Amino acid sequence: MENHNCINCSFKSSAAKTLSKEEFKVIENNSALVFFKKGDIIFKQGALSTNVAYLRTGIVKIHKRGPSREKILRISKSPSYFGIPTTFGNKINQYSATALEDSSVCFIDSNLFQNFIFKNGEFAYKLIVELCENELNDYERYANQSQKQVPGIVAETLICMADKIFNTDRFNFPLTQSELADLVGTSRESISRVLSDFSSNKIIEFNGKEIHILKRDILEQISEKG
Amino acid sequence: MENHNCINCSFKSSAAKTLSKEEFKVIENNSALVFFKKGDIIFKQGALSTNVAYLRTGIVKIHKRGPSREKILRISKSPSYFGIPTTFGNKINQYSATALEDSSVCFIDSNLFQNFIFKNGEFAYKLIVELCENELNDYERYANQSQKQVPGIVAETLICMADKIFNTDRFNFPLTQSELADLVGTSRESISRVLSDFSSNKIIEFNGKEIHILKRDILEQISEKG
DNA sequence: TATAAAGTGTGATTAATATCACATAATCTA
DNA sequence: TAGATTATGTGATATTAATCACACTTTATA
Structure with a gap:
């Protein structure tokens, strides 16, 4: 994994x-x-x-x-x-x-x-393993997101992006807020409010496109609480 | 599919x-x-x-x-x-x-x-195809459920069970209401209310364990509307 | 069969977030 | 660079569904 x-x-x-x-x-x-x-x-x-x-x-x-x-x-x-x-x-x-x-x-x-x-056969086997890992990952996110509230899912998503896509806590955010809403399953307005909230609490910093995770521990906490 | x-x-x-x-x-x-x-x-x-x-x-x-x-x-x-x-x-x-x-x-x-x-190789290939179909199905449900309200998801789930598990519109429901809640991602009480509502509107009939879909068209309508 | 345990129904209340409405800001494009 | 388009911020309100509380019913189990 x-x-x-x-x-x-x-x-x-x-x-x-x-x-x-x-x-x-x-x-x-x-x-x-x-x-x-x-x-x-x-x-x-x-x-x-x-x-x-x-x-x-x-x-x-x-x-x-x-x-x-x-x-x-x-x-x-x-x-x-x-x-x-x-x-x-x-x-x-x-x-x-x-x-x-x-x-x-x-x-x-x-x-x-x-x-x-x-x-x-080896190629086929590796493909199968990877498809399986994929599915497990879907399950993970599926189980998480259906039980978390918007701030929790957003926090999870930001951490996941930092870890799995950019390998750094500072990156250019690749989505508009509308798209992020479509990813986490909420409304654009809710995304805007959650990000503003994170930002005013100095948990993240963001100016237009760049996201900087300032307090990863708190973000993780929010993600885990739901 | x-x-x-x-x-x-x-x-x-x-x-x-x-x-x-x-x-x-x-x-x-x-x-x-x-x-x-x-x-x-x-x-x-x-x-x-x-x-x-x-x-x-x-x-x-x-x-x-x-x-x-x-x-x-x-x-x-x-x-x-x-x-x-x-x-x-x-x-x-x-x-x-x-x-x-x-x-x-x-x-x-x-x-x-x-x-x-x-x-x-043929065995491997069929496995791959089936894993892929699986994943597409996850996607389908994932996209649907995140955008529907509780009655819509419940309606979808009932139709899906009738079609894909029991092949009939009358079957013994295999889940408790709590489990159905865990499946559709809502609370037990909401499930109870939705089922009561469907039942009192003669869309379904259910006595304890047996479910009978009476008005499939309306159920589908509820499912599609969200 | 008595008792406990698990499951269900339903009202009252609360909380989260969707929706609506509009202002402002950023960005494309002619 | 002007004007248009797309993106964002934020208050007010409405709505859905969660939560709480408790009665009732069915199903296990000693």
Whole structure:
């Protein structure tokens, strides 16, 4: 559970490392590397999906239309696969992916990918392990968030971002407050109030885009209390 | 996405079918079939996990301690695997499983299981597909529930149970109201009130344990509205 | 079968947060 | 750089559902 690099965790590229150089070349030669600007849609819910997406550089959000609004399911930073469930689980994308920073994505043909799974047991096994870790992580967040109040979830999210995406307590926040609301499942206004509150209590510092966690212990306390 | 047989969907045994008779015998001979009574704990969060659990008969709940209460992550009916993520994702169980009805579970040694993945690409591939479907289903429920109010989630849950577990609109409800509260993420009292309300409006009929969906269209409407 | 334990129903109250309304600030874009 | 668009801050109000309290009912168990 240590290799994760996103909120609610996409899996890392460790599976890919089990391929030999030759095998990896086959993948490289048969896949398109595409660059996306911040804000660009990488793939869209409802569209046909025939490729596995592998994030080489950048940060993306995985999101899905809910009954009344958009829900951000996870945020994933490179390197990670992020299109496997939607490609192998269904012919039609069940969620969208959008670049939060300039990003590059390798689209691997799903038949090619399937071939490697068939032929390379170790590769398949690592994929399975990573999908499992992913699921455990979903469960963790799912169990937490349904029992916490807004300040607790926001605190948890900030800590998680610092630890799993940026590896520092000071970073440029990749989301608007509306998006953060869609991630934690609350309203934009509530986010604004919670952040103001954290800020006026000197728990965090933020000016527009940059977040600086000043009192991590208190933030953790708020997160644990709910 | 059609093969599912649980709420928020565990995967079916289709992967196992790709094994030859001989291969399947090896698994059968090296795994223990254990019977559980309603209410028995099958495995427990925090315990060491060295087996993959395959539900042969019965219904189980997968649950996890949250910060303030228990959260039911999914309900799974046979036939299905339900211990893969916790076995391959971590050495320690990240969630518990408890029998909701008398059940029988086949515990397959994880090394043996891993062996089959290594050797049988088709088996591995089907497992991957099913894990992916699982994840998409989690996403679906996750996106829905965070945006619906209690009556909407309860309506959705009842419909889902009727369709995916019992295949009929009249069934013995496998959960207490407290458990249903832990599943949908609300309080026991709210569940009681919502069910009373549905009942007095003749949308459902229920006497203790038996649920009968009388007006499915209205229930669906409530579910969609939120 | 008596007694305990677990589960359920329902009113009153409280608390959290959604919603509405609008002001202000930042940022795109022609 | 002007004007438009998008993002944010904040008060007032409404609403949903949590919590508390307790009666009642069903189910276990000695």
